[in-house]
Amino acid sequence: MVQHLKSAHKGGKAGQHLKAIGPLAGLALAAAVLGLVGSQVLASGSLAVDPGVRGGTAGAGGFVTGLTTQQAQVGTDITPYFSQVNNVPEPADQSSPGGLGPRFNSNSCASCHAQPAIGGASPLPASLGGPGNPLFNVYQLMGAQNTMPSFETTSGPVLVPLFPFESDLITPDGYVHQLFTITGRTDAGSCSIAQPNFTQAMSQNNLVFRQPIATFGDGLIEIIQNVDIINNLNANLTQKAALGIIGTPNIASDGSVSRLGWKAQMRSLVLAAAIEYNVEEGVTSEFFPNELDETPGCVLNPVPESYINYNPSIPPYEYPGDPDRFAIYMRFLAAPVPGACPGGVQSSCTNGSVQFNSSNVGCALCHTKSFTTPKSIINALGQKKATLYSDLLVHHMGPCLADNITQGNAAGDEFRTAPLWGVGQRAFFLHDGRTSDIVQAIEDHLCTGNSQYPNSEANASVTAFNALPQKNQQDLVNFLRSL
Amino acid sequence: MSKLNGQGKEGSMMCPDGLMRGKGRRGEGADRRPRKTPAWAIAVSALGLLSFAALLLGQTATDPGVRPGKMAGNFISGLTTNQAAVEGTTTGIFIEINQVTNTTGKQSDLVGLGPGFDSNSCSSCHAQPAIGGSSPATNPLTTGSPPIYQIDGATNTLPSFETPTGPVVVARFPFKADGVTPDGTVHQLFSVQGRSDAPGCTLAQPPFSTMTTINRQTLPVFGDGLIEIIQDSDILANMNANLSQKLLLGISGHPNRAADGSINRFGWKAQTRSLVIFGGEAYNIEEGVSNEMFPNEINDINSTGCILNPVPEDHTNYALTKLPPHRFPGDPEEQAVFMRFLAPPTVGGCPGGVGGGCPNGQTQFNNVGCVLCHTTSFTTPSSAIGALSNLTANLFSDLLVHDMGPCNADNVTQGTATGDQFRTPPLWGAGQRVFFMSDGRTTNIVTAVEDHFCLGNSQYPNSEANAVINNFNALDATDQQDLINFLRQL
Numbered sequence: 001m002v003q004h005l006k007s008a009h010k011g012g013k014a015g016q017h018l019k020a021i022g023p024l025a026g027l028a029l030a031a032a033v034l035g036l037v038g039s040q041v042l043a044s045g046s047l048a049v050d051p052g053v054r055g056g057t058a059g060a061g062g063f064v065t066g067l068t069t070q071q072a073q074v075g076t077d078i079t080p081y082f083s084q085v086n087n088v089p090e091p092a093d094q095s096s097p098g099g100l101g102p103r104f105n106s107n108s109c110a111s112c113h114a115q116p117a118i119g120g121a122s123p124l125p126a127s128l129g130g131p132g133n134p135l136f137n138v139y140q141l142m143g144a145q146n147t148m149p150s151f152e153t154t155s156g157p158v159l160v161p162l163f164p165f166e167s168d169l170i171t172p173d174g175y176v177h178q179l180f181t182i183t184g185r186t187d188a189g190s191c192s193i194a195q196p197n198f199t200q201a202m203s204q205n206n207l208v209f210r211q212p213i214a215t216f217g218d219g220l221i222e223i224i225q226n227v228d229i230i231n232n233l234n235a236n237l238t239q240k241a242a243l244g245i246i247g248t249p250n251i252a253s254d255g256s257v258s259r260l261g262w263k264a265q266m267r268s269l270v271l272a273a274a275i276e277y278n279v280e281e282g283v284t285s286e287f288f289p290n291e292l293d294e295t296p297g298c299v300l301n302p303v304p305e306s307y308i309n310y311n312p313s314i315p316p317y318e319y320p321g322d323p324d325r326f327a328i329y330m331r332f333l334a335a336p337v338p339g340a341c342p343g344g345v346q347s348s349c350t351n352g353s354v355q356f357n358s359s360n361v362g363c364a365l366c367h368t369k370s371f372t373t374p375k376s377i378i379n380a381l382g383q384k385k386a387t388l389y390s391d392l393l394v395h396h397m398g399p400c401l402a403d404n405i406t407q408g409n410a411a412g413d414e415f416r417t418a419p420l421w422g423v424g425q426r427a428f429f430l431h432d433g434r435t436s437d438i439v440q441a442i443e444d445h446l447c448t449g450n451s452q453y454p455n456s457e458a459n460a461s462v463t464a465f466n467a468l469p470q471k472n473q474q475d476l477v478n479f480l481r482s483l
Numbered sequence: 484m485s486k487l488n489g490q491g492k493e494g495s496m497m498c499p500d501g502l503m504r505g506k507g508r509r510g511e512g513a514d515r516r517p518r519k520t521p522a523w524a525i526a527v528s529a530l531g532l533l534s535f536a537a538l539l540l541g542q543t544a545t546d547p548g549v550r551p552g553k554m555a556g557n558f559i560s561g562l563t564t565n566q567a568a569v570e571g572t573t574t575g576i577f578i579e580i581n582q583v584t585n586t587t588g589k590q591s592d593l594v595g596l597g598p599g600f601d602s603n604s605c606s607s608c609h610a611q612p613a614i615g616g617s618s619p620a621t622n623p624l625t626t627g628s629p630p631i632y633q634i635d636g637a638t639n640t641l642p643s644f645e646t647p648t649g650p651v652v653v654a655r656f657p658f659k660a661d662g663v664t665p666d667g668t669v670h671q672l673f674s675v676q677g678r679s680d681a682p683g684c685t686l687a688q689p690p691f692s693t694m695t696t697i698n699r700q701t702l703p704v705f706g707d708g709l710i711e712i713i714q715d716s717d718i719l720a721n722m723n724a725n726l727s728q729k730l731l732l733g734i735s736g737h738p739n740r741a742a743d744g745s746i747n748r749f750g751w752k753a754q755t756r757s758l759v760i761f762g763g764e765a766y767n768i769e770e771g772v773s774n775e776m777f778p779n780e781i782n783d784i785n786s787t788g789c790i791l792n793p794v795p796e797d798h799t800n801y802a803l804t805k806l807p808p809h810r811f812p813g814d815p816e817e818q819a820v821f822m823r824f825l826a827p828p829t830v831g832g833c834p835g836g837v838g839g840g841c842p843n844g845q846t847q848f849n850n851v852g853c854v855l856c857h858t859t860s861f862t863t864p865s866s867a868i869g870a871l872s873n874l875t876a877n878l879f880s881d882l883l884v885h886d887m888g889p890c891n892a893d894n895v896t897q898g899t900a901t902g903d904q905f906r907t908p909p910l911w912g913a914g915q916r917v918f919f920m921s922d923g924r925t926t927n928i929v930t931a932v933e934d935h936f937c938l939g940n941s942q943y944p945n946s947e948a949n950a951v952i953n954n955f956n957a958l959d960a961t962d963q964q965d966l967i968n969f970l971r972q973l
Contacts, residue, residue: 068801070801070802071801073801074799074801175740175744176744222778223778223779223794223795224779225779225780225783225790226779226780226781226783226784227783227784230784251668252777253754253755253760253764254668254763254764254767254768254777254781255668255669255768255781256767256777256779256781257779265742266742267776267777267778268775268776268777268778269775270775270776270812271742271760271763271776274743275742275743278743278745279743279744286757286758286759286816286819287756287757287759287760288741288742288743288745288756288757289711289712289757290712290713290714290715290745290746290864291714292715292743292744292745294714294715294716294717294864295716299714299864299865301865301867302864302865302866302867302872303712303864303865303866303867304712304867305867307867307868308816308820310563310565310566310568310569311565312565319812320759320812320816324775324799324812324816327775328799374779374783374790374793374794375790375792375793375794376793376794377793377794377795377796377798378798382793
């Protein structure tokens with residue numbers, strides 16, 4: 001009953017939940033266990049209210065302290081690259097940023113990685129004082145003839161579209177289908193290609209989305225030892241079993257634990273940067289040298305478009321290409337710093353943290369509070385406690401969140417435990433940015449399995465959260481917004 | 484001469500003459516077939532009398548052996564002065580011998596070996612016929628005093644599948660110890676335990692004697708700078724060409740895909756997209772040197788006291804005062820430049836000498852259908868490296884993966900390449916290779932051709948090469964030998 005009413009609250013997803021009503025006997029029992037908690041609980045699932053995006057100073061965006069003078073200098077030198085705006089032509093001396101397209105989502109890293117500072121998450125909407133969805137300033141630049149897909153809204157998150165299946169709706173696809181093309185741009189010659197048919201994909205229910213992930217602190221995450229991740233996986237097994245929590249690592253091509261991205265499908269910042277450079281901006285690099293669309297007339301630069309500069313007289317001659325620069329920039333970005341407790345009463349967040357970590361609610365069983373990094377060649381990143389609130393594993397999240405995309409070991413319903421550091425300053429939650437209400441984001445962790453996918457591993461935790469007294473619920477939510 | 488001896492050894496082991504050896508091959512096949520008699524019986528009847536006669540006759544060709552000389556190993560012509568200037572530095576990175584830590588007072592940047600490793604330098608295994616190539620005739624893991632696996636006091640034993648005259652192979656476990664859960668990753672042969680520069684490290688070698696293990700040998704990298712920039716659209720157009728011929732012979736093939744959605748093309752299963760990513764993977768997997776692409780030690784899970792260096796062990800040099808070309812982020816990038824600039828292998832003289840029949844051999848290669856997978860050439864697009872632009876790459880591969888039957892299957896899935904699927908190995912340079920097939924099981928290129936034939940079972944379908952091998956076996960002796968000579972000319 002709880003689930004059903006929550007579905008009604010969420011409108012469009014009611015049908016999906018109704019299909020699951022049959023096996024909901026357990027949930028009905030859970031509702032009975034909850035007892036007479038009051039109709040308000042049943043209507044929303046929670047009595048807590050999201051205090052909203054934490055204001056004040058951005059608790060992120062600076063470089064980590066303790067860099068050597070030389071490292072800091074390199075960091076300063078490469079900072080502009082993350083914000084550079086790429087056009088189509090790539091000059092032979094790489095003197096101006098080029099390589100955009102033939103297909104692209106945006107023209108700069110920083111356009112989408114923006115909140116609360118460069119390197120962060122999807123920008124705030126205008127209603128919250130932010131710039132809104134940045135793609136509205138990008139898609140028709142220089143005469144490009146793109147139309148804006150209906151799922152992108154000025155006040156919503158930046159969304160990258162993926163097709164779970166090819167047009168036969170059977171063969172797995174799983175790749176990003178870029179929103180826009182360079183067709184019509186004055187710097188794109190005679191390139192003439194159409195945008196993907198998102199209307200058709202939507203009508204076929206073959207369209208899923210992912211929003212940008214903040215990169216603050218990723219320099220710590222990428223060096224956390226595999227052994228620590230696996231030891232944490234194998235810790236508290238009794239508690240996890242009682243709550244239905246398991247989790248599994250996604251594995252990189254060298255056999256180590258992959259850890260970045262919504263499905264932990266990327267191993268390191270430099271690989272992530274190279275993947276995204278081609279996927280999001282269409283800029284080829286030495287990692288991914290070819291254009292993703294090679295329609296005649298649309299491959300307008302020699303490949304790859306970002307590459308080693310071999311000429312020592314042209315600075316900066318030091319690096320193979322932009323992905324390496326982006327990686328250094330992100331690596332040096334400090335982890336987010338928690339802010340004041342919303343409402344101004346610190347004891348609320350202190351108690352919220354206790355509730356979050358309690359074995360009863362069990363959020364911390366997946367959102368592992370911290371790992372300690374090993375010694376690093378970057379001293380400033382070595383032997384540091386990374387308070388990321390993630391186990392870096394992927395978990396079953398149920399058919400309600402499933403995107404039907406398999407990436408490595410992560411199946412269609414499995415997602416990485418999203419790190420929560422910095423969550424207090426994020427505007428949109430969950431992989432597809434479906435809500436800007438952090439309480440709703442918690443509730444969306446609750447999902448009953450179906451014939452295709454098992455229950456969400458978070459079901460017992462969310463049920464326990466909903467059973468907390470109102471004050472404890474609110475304290476927990478306040479705690480999250482303090483991060 | 485030693486290479487010729489190696490060749491002769493295999494030949495004499497098989498049989499003194501070509502015809503008999505052909506029967507031997509069939510006999511070998513028969514050894515496998517009883518395990519799946521129903522499929523075999525059906526397939527044989529489907530093959531028909533003609534091809535059954537060919538099976539009985541077998542092939543009659545003889546492998547002329549490894550072509551002498553060094554037809555590879557130089558940088559490609561046409562590099563700019565600045566590009567060519569990195570040859571010395573990048574070659575140095577490719578041949579450098581890595582140690583565990585800097586405790587023995589050697590050059591400080593040659594650290595990072597282990598905790599697990601297969602070898603201690605790129606060029607030890609990428610050696611034939613020149614640096615950057617394939618497995619040398621003598622297994623480099625078995626040479627030296629002490630050998631690589633016992634340098635500096637390491638206490639390793641040599642797994643039984645590594646032999647002095649065999650290929651250097653790496654080991655993968657298709658499944659975890661339960662025999663069911665897929666593994667598929669490389670398990671390094673050796674541990675740094677016991678080395679004087681690995682104090683306190685405890686890491687046992689993997690239990691190769693008790694685990695089901697598959698092997699893969701070293702691939703040469705010559706010409707890979709061309710392969711990595713071949714357009715996806717050209718690979719797909721080639722896949723969709725000659726469909727009626729392919730259908731007739733049972734050939735399909737599909738691309739393996741990279742993280743950006745483009746077509747993967749390196750490695751035995753086309754599991755790797757580019758040379759720099761290959762460099763990063765191999766550095767951590769084969770030598771245990773963590774780097775910015777793969778920053779942690781793989782063996783931090785099952786070792787104790789073995790994390791002896793800050794991570795990643797190979798990393799960006801931030802020293803602003805150091806002169807170029809020393810400013811690359813790390814060794815994988817420099818290894819990639821070295822490999823990218825290595826020219827494709829050069830075709831040599833026909834092994835049969837004047838009138839050796841190599842032109843006819845290529846005609847037969849095309850006629851029997853080898854070329855439907857071993858695509859003669861692709862043309863590279865315009866490249867940022869002018870010397871790699873708009874070149875015909877005679878690689879003899881479609882860069883797709885194909886079903887090769889249970890006899891070749893290694894039960895390892897990588898991306899969309901399943902347990903019986905392998906990339907069509909490029910054949911340029913095949914004339915100078917010592918070992919063939921993914922596991923280097925044979926030194927005889929005729930056997931390698933025959934090993935493409937394999938009947939399916941309940942788990943895996945027929946090899947896509949079956950009809951082509953039947954066609955080859957049905958050729959007359961001269962045409963078969965010419966085809967083999969053509970391959971050894973490459």
